[in-house]
Amino acid sequence: METYDALLASISPASGTGRTILDPATGEAVGEAPIHSVEDLEQAITAAQAAQPAWAALGHDARSAALLKAADAVERSAEELARLLSREQGKPLNGPNARFEVGACAAWLRVAATTPMEPETVVDDGETHAELHYKPIGVVGAIGPWNWPMMITVWQIAPALRMGNAVVVKPSEYTPLSVLALAKVINEELPEGLLTVVSGGRDVGARLAEHRAIGKIMFTGSTATGKAIIKSSADTVKRLTLELGGNDAGIVLPDADPTAIAQDLFWGAFINTGQTCAALKRLYVHTDIYGAVCEELAKVAAAMPMGNGLDENNVLGPLQNKAQYDVVANLVEAAREAGARILLGGNPDTSQPGYFYPATLVADIDNNNPLVTEEQFGPALPIIRYDTVDEAVEKANALDVGLGASVWSANRDTAREVAARLQAGTVWINKHGAVDPRIPFGGAKQSGYGLEFGVEGLKALGVPQVING
CATH class of the missing domain: 3.40.605.10 (Aldehyde Dehydrogenase; Chain A, domain 1)
Known part of the structure; x- marks a missing residue:
């Protein structure tokens, strides 16, 4: 050594x-x-x-x-x-x-x-x-x-x-x-x-x-x-x-417990500060629990310290390069200008060194907004409301990529039924991005x-x- x-x-x-x-x-x-x-x-x-x-x-x-x-x-x-x-x-x-x-x-x-x-x-x-x-x-x-x-x-x-x-x-x-x-x-x-x-x-x-x-x-x-x-x-x-590339969708079914899933939702999206191909990049939440999921997810995200990686207290770091920082910042700003609601973040401190972009949650966003349709590859998660499972599945499958996806539910059998309808190489149940060296992994579509x-x-x-x- x-x-x-x-x-x-x-x-x-x-x-x-x-x-x-x-x-x-x-x-x-x-x-x-x-x-x-x-x-x-x-x-x-x-x-x-x-x-x-x-x-x-x-x-x-x-x-x-x-x-x-x-x-x-x-x-x-x-x-x-x-x-x-x-x-x-x-x-x-x-x-x-x-x-x-x-x-x-x-x-x-x-x-x-x-x-x-x-x-x-x-x-x-x-x-x-x-x-x-x-x-x-x-x-x-x-x-x-x-x-x-x-x-x-x-x-x-x-x-x-x-x-x-x-x-x-x-x-x-x-x-x-x-x-x-x-x-x-x-x-x-x-x-x-x-x-x-x-x-x-x-x-x-x-x-x-x-x-x-x-x-x-x-x-x-x-x-x-x-x-x-x-x-x-x-x-x-x-x-x-x-x-x-991927732009992984997650679908939260109406029977899910917002408090119970909030921590795993956060890490599914924000692992490596969102810089992960198979991270959760667009979250579809049933209208019955939409507000609760947004609230619980914001609580978890707000408590996660971001800063220099050598500081033992931090769990979120900077974006790796300026080009990726600009992609995230521009997509969030465009969503704001389009009328989406910024629940958390979206306000980087540009007076400090480093490519730090805060953990950002964006609600009430149109499914056709670029923050949803383009892979942001950073710490910004759009949360889209849906009314029926058919609608959620259709939106999740609408893009030309399909690396991973996830379904969140209190009923595993129901979740598996929805998972089988998703066009992705891997579909996780009540987790996202959990790769395993024993389990085959690969993408669908592009x-x-x-x-x-x-x-x-x-x-x-x-x-x-x-x-x-």
Whole structure:
């Protein structure tokens, strides 16, 4: 285990040769990230191609053992990783934030390592014996986002490595230090060249997506970028797993208890200060309990401290970058001008440093308002009134995205009936955004395709091969 300063120094380029990364809470320098080029990417891919065959030949048991050791290494450096993540991304140490994210990295490594993956006998009738196997793809390219940079990187690399692949990672330009540090720790337990982070710009990402030596791209990010990756990967017929934008709906049925669900509603929407693809981003509440839900949710939100992530008292942090801050501020202001009622927040203090936007609840808003129809990706939740369940379902399904959704009710059977009508990859009951490394996760419609997590996630990082005879 290294100290925080030693860990940061180990991933930093020579002084003055890198790109300075700023803390979104203070504007202060966190450190310098290397500026990798397309030539650096080519070297990483060449090294990955050289390392991959021996790694694949080890078999599942040996690869799993290495991943379990990598999980131990992450836990040994957990506090140093969490501090760096907090400073670079902005999320607080406490709450479902930085320490939580680092802990999730270890958990996902362990589940990827221990999920059974045996050949499947598909026919055995005495005449025909057919088995389905999954072989390594080769080299996988992983392109990650800035909101959960460590955790989502592990979602990509852990199953890829378990299945015998090498991985080249291209992190977000906003949060490269977190990913570089995580890979440095994991690489303590992996062969050289098997896992490489290339901290470059868009040219690096574009080249990774089109490169002939890359057999699969895993991408988490916007739908627009996902579409560009689809196009650039077409000539080499790459396999793709795309977890794209979402605008998740939640439906509160009239039998729900507003007080009982308020805390879970809040965290469903405001986890990571709203900067989560599968966060609750538009809430439909039956007219009978609309006022009560608004009141209870406002009580919970008002009590949540926001500030510098290194302050142990805070559970909400800044938005990670100015561009995202402007998106949230503009959408809330447009809703206000359109006549929506601001229950809480909507009044950022621009005299202080940092991209802090207060937790904001917006009521009495039209369903066609941009704050409802566009993904705000920040701490602003529109609450829309409905009269019938059919109306709520229709509104929830109206958009061209469908990553997640939720139904809130005192009757689980009723909630499941409504859930089955929603067009989303995952529908949660009385919670939202609760991903689990054992449970498949993926989007519907323009929220992407392909599954991650569990045995289905492992299969997605292999090439299916049927042996018939």
